């Protein structure tokens with residue numbers, strides 16, 4: 342086997358040679374991988390900065406994820422806190438700052454395996470909903486980690502229906518304080534990240550009461566643990582909610598409040614305020630207090646949703662060219678599984694979606710920044726559109742990418758089911774994105790409030806005497822579908838417009854055009870019924886769609902490995918025995934399995950197995 346020059350990204354003790362089945366795939370790229378990486382990063386300089394951050398993080402043993410698959414929840418949490426604390430030192434050492442060019446690459450370089458995730462959402466809430474005075478007081482403390490924050494909105498009894506939240510904040514004019522209570526078990530805050538063991542403060546969302554009148558949900562800063570000894574503050578009960586499907590590194594917790602008093606100044610008051618005499622004043626929609634969610638629904642797409650799909654595509658496609666199984670042509674050697682059309686039809690549409698949503702994310706971020714600038718000028722006109730788009734795209738993209746990661750996992754057969762492939766962890770983590778920051782169905786229904794076609798049915802039902810809420814409920818399945826289609830259409834349109842503007846040099850525009858066509862055709866191919874039902878396409882046209890779709894699979898298959906190489910993930914960030922740059926999957930699986938604690942002698946032998954076998958033995 343030729344000892345080919347391995348990428349600087351290959352790791353570990355394996356021979357160090359690239360699997361020739363993988364090497365050959367890199368020799369026929371129709372485009373410049375380096376130029377595509379630079380396009381994804383937004384320029385050559387951005388690629389350089391990102392790689393420098395990756396090198397600095399991955400060369401530091403504290404950030405290693407090598408044993409991650411063998412750790413308990415407690416070990417994962419402790420390691421994540423250690424990394425979060427060490428990161429502060431690292432940032433200082435490297436001269437990285439929150440506003441510096443390196444900051445946005447740190448989380449991706451850590452593969453998100455770091456504590457205090459909700460501390461960032463805590464800070465985002467204060468930046469967006471706090472007055473200038475509150476920002477000046479709390480943001481420096483949070484930036485320097487002189488406190489650790491959380492975001493406590495969801496309760497045991499309510500996550501979706503915010504109007505139903507039961508935590509109360511009653512204004513006491515005499516003492517100029519709010520008194521916070523979670524009056525019954527269903528009011529207990531449940532799920533807030535960093536709440537279980539880390540946070541000293543949190544933003545609590547509670548129903549505001551002044552002089553007996555309820556003003557709806559508002560955000561309040563509450564200290565929950567002592568800054569001296571981390572003991573719980575008076576009236577506060579808090580703890581960890583226990584084992585989860587993933588996010589073992591984050592201490593999701595619960596919070597009970599019993600007559601906890603906080604100063605009037607602790608209600609976040611950029612847009613809503615309670616004056617000393619109890620007068621309530623608000624600027625703009627009352628929903629402005631939901632704005633943190635709107636912003637996080639867009640912020641989470643890149644790191645929590647696109648990166649996992651890109652990693653899953655990288656693992657599944659590299660594995661699909663080193664895994665040979667069964668004979669495609671009699672008499673020849675076993676085929677690479679990526680040569681089977683069905684394998685192409687599994688993984689290549691996911692690859693196209695990863696590129697499509699990368700460009701969708703750029704579009705959303707730009708739209709959000711424009712809307713946020715207006716809101717900062719107290720012009721709330723864009724708020725409804727921002728809400729509708731952030732809700733719809735968060736739901737559509739998380740749903741699409743979660744399904745895509747699962748397809749990549751299943752496309753790797755038995756080895757995909759091993760934690761050592763990296764795929765199960767990617768899947769169980771991305772799955773949560775369909776639930777948190779707004780369960781997807783709910784969010785699609787928010788978008789669907791704009792959808793005209795089903796409005797007609799809604800109108801007919803109401804005119805026929807059906808009550809409005811019943812009529813709405815009887816249309817929700819179609820509304821959800823319509824909202825998804827609406828967002829998918831925008832994603833296709835945006836991808837096509839982006840491709841139009843790409844440089845033709847280096848084969849970039851051509852390969853992006855193929856991916857855009859595949860993404861669009863896959864959308865039609867997967868929803869044949871809807872397109873035929875509406876008379877939008879004829880059966881003959883649908884045959885053309887199918888033919889073009891399947892032809893494109895064979896075309897893109899030739900560039901599949903260079904297309905995932907362009908995502909530029911190091912072996913350490915993939916943390917996958919199947920997806921390494923050198924394609925030595927079998928050697929890594931075997932090598933990594935030896936590290937598993939399950940290969941140390943278990944007490945089960947002496948205690949149970951040996952007596953069983955010997956007892957049986959004596960009878961033989």
Ligand SMILES: CCCCCCCCCCCCC/C=C/C(=O)SCCNC(=O)CCNC(=O)[C@H](O)C(C)(C)COP(=O)(O)OP(=O)(O)OC[C@H]1O[C@@H](n2cnc3c(N)ncnc32)[C@H](O)[C@@H]1OP(=O)(O)O
Pocket residue numbers: 458461462465492494495500501502503504534628629631632634635637640641645724725728776777778779780783784787790
């Ligand atoms: C900070 C850096 C971040 C970096 C990235 C970090 C990523 C980290 C992610 C990983 C960690 C995950 C952490 C998870 C945290 C959470 O999950 S926090 C909790 C999230 N919870 C939710 O999302 C709750 C979902 N429910 C709702 O949003 C609302 O209840 C609802 C479903 C939208 C309904 O609203 P409601 O007021 O209850 O009733 P309606 O009648 O439906 O709406 C009334 C009108 O208000 C408008 N509206 C609703 N929401 C908004 C909004 N956000 N913005 C603007 N407008 C809104 C709605 O459209 C109605 O308007 P009209 O039609 O004009 O009446």
Ligand SMILES: Cc1cc2nc3c(=O)[nH]c(=O)nc-3n(C[C@H](O)[C@H](O)[C@H](O)COP(=O)(O)OP(=O)(O)OC[C@H]3O[C@@H](n4cnc5c(N)ncnc54)[C@H](O)[C@@H]3O)c2cc1C
Pocket residue numbers: 459492493494495498499500501502531532533534588593773776777778779780782783
């Ligand atoms: C990993 C993770 C981290 C989280 N972190 C945080 C955090 O840091 N802070 C925080 O506050 N919360 C957090 N959450 C909670 C999360 O925001 C909620 O779980 C989410 O908003 C969904 O609400 P729910 O759990 O009440 O689901 P429910 O609303 O009970 O959903 C259950 C089902 O009911 C359906 N349903 C509900 N209402 C309607 C309706 N009107 N019409 C049709 N169907 C409906 C839903 O579609 C869904 O199928 C986290 C959750 C997870 C999984």
